[in-house]
Amino acid sequence: MRMIPATPYRTHSQAEQKVFDCLRTAEVNESGDTLLTAFHSLNLSRHKHKRFGEIDFLLCGPQGLFVLEVKGGGVSCTNGRWTFTDRNGQAHEGKESPFRQAESALHGLLARLKSEFSSDILNQFVIGYGVIFPDCDWRQTGSEWDPAVLADARGFRGFDSWLVNLFEHWQSKAFGVARDSVASDAAVDLIQKFLRPDFEAIVPLRIQTEQVIDSSIRMTEDQLTWVDVVEANPRTLCIGGAGTGKTFLAAELARRWTATGSKVLFACSSPWLKAWLDVRLNIRGLVISTFDGLEIAAQRARISQFDAIIVDEAQDLMRVVLIDKLEAYLLNGFQNGRWALFADFQNQSGLLVPTEAGALHRIEQYQPTRVPLRTNCRNTLKILENIKFRLGADMGVRGSGYGPAVREFCVSTKEDAVKILANQLDELVKGGMTHSQITILSPVPYNESIVRLLPPNWHQVIQPLDSYLIRSFPPDLVSFSQIHDFKGLENDAIVVVDIPNAKRSENLTYHYVAMSRARAYLAVIELNCD
Template identity: 45%
Template sequence: MKLIPSTPRETKSSAERRLFDRLRTAFEPDQPFEPDQPFQRNQPSGREQAPFEPGQHAPLTAFHSLNLTRHAYKRFGEIDFVIVGPQGILVLEVKGGGIACHAGIWSSRDRSGTLTRLKESPFRQAEWAMHGLRSRLESALPPGIVGQFLWGYGVVFPDCDWSIEGAEWDQPMIADARASRNMTSWLSALYRYWQEREGRRRAPASADALAQVIGFLRPEVDVGIPLHGVLEELETRVAALTKEQMALLDIVDANARVLCSGGAGTGKTFLALELARRWAASGRQLLLACQSPWLKHWLETRFAIPGVSVSVANTVRSAARRAGVDRFDALIVDEGQDLLSLDRLQALDGILSGGLQAGRWCFFHDVNHQAGYFGQPDPAALALLESCAAAKMPLTRNCRNTRQIMGHIQSRLGLAMGTRGTGDGPEVVGHQVRSSEEAARLLASELDRLMGRGGLSPSEITILSPKPFADSTAARLSGKHTAELIELDEFALRHFPPAKVSFAEIVSFKGLENEAVILIDLCQAGQAPRSIADQYVGMSRARSLLIVISVVADRRNKE
């Protein structure tokens, strides 16, 4: 007989454990059945009582320690064993030790002589459990399923001989010390007994009905942690990491000029903003400069700090006029690799009190340069900053990306991503396609997966492409996916993330991030500097989940 679970549940009852082992060996191949014979009350055992066809094995399943959320009169109940087969459903109550009933009060006595009063008759307990189980199945399964089964119950007293007659039971309902040694014979007799009680011979339940009952009683469950649950846990880790990096600001405060370098995800923008708050709180007029208009709009909207002006490098003079100053007291540069040219540094030098040589500034830049977007970094520009007696502060702790994302970028591009990361997250998903149509179908499928069983909200998903929207795979989406998608621009960044799935060109999304990123329209063959920058920037924008869809050229099409 098949038992679920395959090992007995934790129980203090040695009687249940013994019965579990006896049920396991019941109806084995060496115990064939003879044709049906009428039930004979006085025969305790024997093959003639088996209600099965000749030579068949009983396709029975036994459930141990089944909890009921509905009981005939209890709020919750537990059934020691339930036997389920096409012949019917039997509920078994097991009482070990000695059994007694005096003045209507039932009790059991264990081997040490301890007497335990039972709340009710074992027979009544089994009967009510049977009714509760039937009611639960009838409410959960389609009509007509439960009615296919014969229903009955029995009580097992494996430690005592039972020959007492009473109004509450018939002898076939009881498996005492002798009868319980041969569960094949006793269960066969118990099925026959309840069939006789019903007064008619019923056909076995269908295979579908049997599968539905078994599936409901103990469903096979393999529920993974949903993506939204994984992401919530990662957010907690990120908060802890950023607190660690806050301590680095003490180093900046101790130095007038600092070159702070780190790869994507090492917390440069976070530290730049916190440093801006500190310096502005001391009464300084501060300029926070970057090169990307998108990043500029996002910073000045989401992190409006009194005394802090945010500007792109070519409009710093206008920013000073708006602030009512000729020069700023201090300068912070984010995404500084985009400003590593002598012309741009000259513009910054002219609006900083004391200039770059003697003024107070902190320059955050990426050691991997993210080259190709705003011109190649000029080594002379970096040398100029280093000549200003600037302290160097490397950031090595990645506080944005999971280990899986970091490892994928490092192995694919060979670029440093910092150490440790935010912990384990979902594996990076990579797809290779040979046509834009196939890429669009795959993109739609991934969006359905993330927002379906993944449990992510549209606002947590950003699609990035090296191409403008009109030329990208995202433009080929249709139906609901089009309605769920918004194309970002520098003004839309004021309310990032939006309520919809967002799309952006990689170059414009520098310095920004989202929980899940789907990177599309990459060309496997391209390893030019711009292609490397697209991959590096695009992949590193994902905090927790990264999906990459690459287009592989099909040589057959070219031929």
């Protein structure tokens, strides 16, 4: 279903957020060329009782016009008095029932529409309302409502079916509208265009980013259930695309294994990722090392063999010589020891080190439990869709919110690229994002990048990163990094520069790694687009 606005704006209601997500993914039968559209939160100037009434959601499409009232938390009714209890346990009384609120808001909407459109247009629409209690089971009955218009926690779990039944319920009650008729595409288009300016605000980038980050945090916590699976098996191979939470899960597993008194090695290929983890995983019993630094790290820790090994970005381990080297430090070896590998074999293999075909076969001979990580908890749906369309890479499902559109530019000269980069940075800052939320990624070093050609005012606020500065990432300034150094890391806004046109590139790994670093905002400025 199409959502307007594309991301929920200024709602602190978790219940409305739940309904927003369900509406966005709802699959209902569409008729004609016009899609059913859900509008979120509209102030009605002609509400019957209040100067400014608010509709939580309005559905408009060939099926009709339907107002949805959402009440989260606990709901009860005693002697006609309604009580609503929020997630903090605070109770609030209301004189008007949710059903009356929805009906009143619907009449306010119709009064507005009747002043603008003829009866020939409006009579094509079935009209109705629904009430949603997503957090409680509603057992009460009453003459004020029909069960068909209410979705409590049970009905909410089958949201698509409830929505179809709601349409059919009001269709059966429609006066003067044929039972199976639908509004014409032309009529729906007129109403939707009239409503849209009242609903769709221009959401500042800062607000969109905050919403994405909140969703990302919730999803990452949801994925902690996978840690239980990994912890219960002595040998695991966790496979997922960029943004599926591999590093997060690996870090949590390190905390759990060291908490039992085990000496654990956390290995990766990137010195920058190692430096970043050093600061954030300062845990007794845990040693963090790159593959190249294993010998020195073990010597410093005075450990000849570790009780367990965790490998992040394990696609970079896929050389037999590296596997042999790592196995020497694992108690009982890969055959009988305790280990967990987190990898993206499909999209990131071979970026830092060449991959050997027999290496993965070697790991699989030890019969590890395979854990598929399919839920993306970093990138927005817009970013996921763009990467899949441009690069053909599947990064998992769901995504952390809808987010702003991906900005794509393809230019023939560096001068044009510099102008676009400056405009993008201006747009981000004016949109309310801080310098620390922005990272510029390039396949080439800073002194070879178009970044050095920016106006002097930008040079003062751009900080090229290194293996020391990454420890306190993000800095207070806009950061710059080469793409391969930034593997395993992320930021709210990513601007990719100096990269060739994807259509002309045989190896798209750099595109994939760079684009998948963005949590909320992504801009890609490609060169050589003659």
